[in-house]
Amino acid sequence: MSGQFDFRALLLKTQELLSDTDRHRLHFLLGDDIPKYLRDDPSLAGTLRVLETLFDRSIINDQDCDYLVDAFSKIQCNDAAKRLKEYKQAHGQNSRQKFSLEDILLQDSDDDKMCTTEITPVTFRILPTETRAPTCTNVNLESEEVSSILPCHNETTVYNYKYQWINLILKRPSSTCAWILLISAILILISLALTVYIWFKYFGSTEKKIIWTKNNTAKSCGFHGNDLSSVQIPKELCLKKCEETFECTHFTWTEHYSGTCWMKKGLVSKNDAFQTNDSTTMCGLTNDCRSGSTSSSIRWSRSDWAQGCGFRENDLSNVQIPKEHCLKKCENTFGCTHFTWTEHFGSICWMKKGLVSKNDAFQTGYDSTLCGMVNDYSLENTGSSLRWHRNDWAKSCDFCGSNLLNVQIPIEPCVNKCAETSECTHFTWTNHNNGTCWMKKGLVSKNQAIPTYDSSAICGIIERTR
Structure with missing residues (x-):
C-alpha cells in the first residue's frame, strides 16, 4: 500500500480517540485554515472533511504531519498526537534505510577497481598514444602476453563515460543524409515540446475548472466569508432565496444540517469562487458584475x-x-x-x-x-404601453364604467381608500375637482385599463384575498 493510504488509515484510527468536545476544540483551533461552514460541524463526517481540506491545501501529507501533531497536543489529545509521532518516526527510519542510486554506483566503481588476474590471456596490442586509454594490466614479460586488460575506473575515465552520449550528439555529421536526419530530429523535438506546452496550457491542467451554468450557478464550489445569513432549504431553492434577500449577492449551498443555503453580501465575481472536492456543494451569484449600467460602473443586483x-x-x-x-x-x-x-x-x-x-x-x-x-419598466402590460408598478398601479390610465363611488382626496390615499371600501376592486384618480378618487367594482385585469393623455391620472387594481 502507498504511504498516503497508510497515513489516511492512521487518521481514521485517531478519530476513535476524539470526543465531540475534542472535535469542537480542534475545529476552533484550526481557525482560518478551514472554511467556516466546516468549523461548525463537529461530527465524524465533518472532521473527515476538515482533514480532506488540509490535504487539498497541502497543509498535511503522508510525509509531514507536524501540523496535526501540534494541533492534537494543544487540545490535549495526547494519545492521538503520540500515534502520529510514532508514525513519523517509523516513516523516517524506513527512509534512511533506502540507498540512493549514486551510492550504489559508487560502490560498484570501487569493486571494479579490484582487477582480477584469472582471465584467459589475450594478445597484447599497443594503441596509439593519442587514442590509448589508461588500463590496469598484468603483463607476463616472458610470454609477452597480457593476463588481463581492464579499464581503470579513475576520475578521468568515469567523466568520459558519463558524457560519451553528449559527444555522440554533438559529433559533426559526415554526410548530407546525416545532416537531414539531424535537422529532422531537432524539428520533431521542437514540435513535440510545443505540442506539450500548448496542451498543458489550454487543455491539460490538472486543476479542475468550475463550470458555470446560464443562471450563474456551479457545482463543487464555494465563496469565502462575507456571510449575510443562512437558512435550511433544498439546493434548488437557494438561488431564488438569495435573489429575494436584501443585500444578498452570492451564496454557497452545502449539506450542512441536511442542506444549508449560506447567503453572502458584497460585490464578487466568478473568479472569487474556489473549487471543492464535494460534488454536492453549489455556489452562485445573483450579481455577476456584468449587469451594470452602460453609462457607469454601477453594478445592479437582479432585485434592482x-x-x-x-x-x-x-x-x-x-x-x-x-x-x-x-x-x-x-x-x-x-x-x-x-x-x-x-x-x-x-x-x-x-x-x-x-x-x-x-x-x-x-x-x-x-x-x-x-x-x-421598485419600477424597473420590466413589468409591462402585454396589451398596451402602460408600465405597471409592482403594487399594481400605473400612470396615465383609466378604467371605464363600473363606478362604485367617488371621493375628493389627494392622490396618495386613493389606493388605501379603495382597499378599505367594501366591493372596491379597482380605481382611477384624476385631478377633477382638485383631486377625485373614482372607486370601481367588479373583476378586472390590467389588460382592461386604457391609456390616457392625462399625465396626472393614475389607475390601479386591489388584490383581495378570497
Whole structure:
C-alpha cells in the first residue's frame, strides 16, 4: 500500500480517540485554515472533511504531519498526537534505510577497481598514444602476453563515460543524409515540446475548472466569508432565496444540517469562487458584475438595487430606518418608484417619485449608500404601453364604467381608500375637482385599463384575498 493510504488509515484510527468536545476544540483551533461552514460541524463526517481540506491545501501529507501533531497536543489529545509521532518516526527510519542510486554506483566503481588476474590471456596490442586509454594490466614479460586488460575506473575515465552520449550528439555529421536526419530530429523535438506546452496550457491542467451554468450557478464550489445569513432549504431553492434577500449577492449551498443555503453580501465575481472536492456543494451569484449600467460602473443586483449610488431630486418622503428595510418601505409607499438610502443624518431612506431608469442613477463615491427601483419598466402590460408598478398601479390610465363611488382626496390615499371600501376592486384618480378618487367594482385585469393623455391620472387594481 502507498504511504498516503497508510497515513489516511492512521487518521481514521485517531478519530476513535476524539470526543465531540475534542472535535469542537480542534475545529476552533484550526481557525482560518478551514472554511467556516466546516468549523461548525463537529461530527465524524465533518472532521473527515476538515482533514480532506488540509490535504487539498497541502497543509498535511503522508510525509509531514507536524501540523496535526501540534494541533492534537494543544487540545490535549495526547494519545492521538503520540500515534502520529510514532508514525513519523517509523516513516523516517524506513527512509534512511533506502540507498540512493549514486551510492550504489559508487560502490560498484570501487569493486571494479579490484582487477582480477584469472582471465584467459589475450594478445597484447599497443594503441596509439593519442587514442590509448589508461588500463590496469598484468603483463607476463616472458610470454609477452597480457593476463588481463581492464579499464581503470579513475576520475578521468568515469567523466568520459558519463558524457560519451553528449559527444555522440554533438559529433559533426559526415554526410548530407546525416545532416537531414539531424535537422529532422531537432524539428520533431521542437514540435513535440510545443505540442506539450500548448496542451498543458489550454487543455491539460490538472486543476479542475468550475463550470458555470446560464443562471450563474456551479457545482463543487464555494465563496469565502462575507456571510449575510443562512437558512435550511433544498439546493434548488437557494438561488431564488438569495435573489429575494436584501443585500444578498452570492451564496454557497452545502449539506450542512441536511442542506444549508449560506447567503453572502458584497460585490464578487466568478473568479472569487474556489473549487471543492464535494460534488454536492453549489455556489452562485445573483450579481455577476456584468449587469451594470452602460453609462457607469454601477453594478445592479437582479432585485434592482446597487451600492454606492443615488438618485437626484423627485423626493416623495423620507423615513429613518435601516438600509435593509428601505426597498420594502418604498414598495409599500404609494407613489414611490425609486429610493436612495444614506447614513448621513442618521440612516435616512429617501423615497422618490416619477419614472426613472438605471441610467438616471449616479455614483456617490461611498459604498455605504444604496439606491434602487421598485419600477424597473420590466413589468409591462402585454396589451398596451402602460408600465405597471409592482403594487399594481400605473400612470396615465383609466378604467371605464363600473363606478362604485367617488371621493375628493389627494392622490396618495386613493389606493388605501379603495382597499378599505367594501366591493372596491379597482380605481382611477384624476385631478377633477382638485383631486377625485373614482372607486370601481367588479373583476378586472390590467389588460382592461386604457391609456390616457392625462399625465396626472393614475389607475390601479386591489388584490383581495378570497
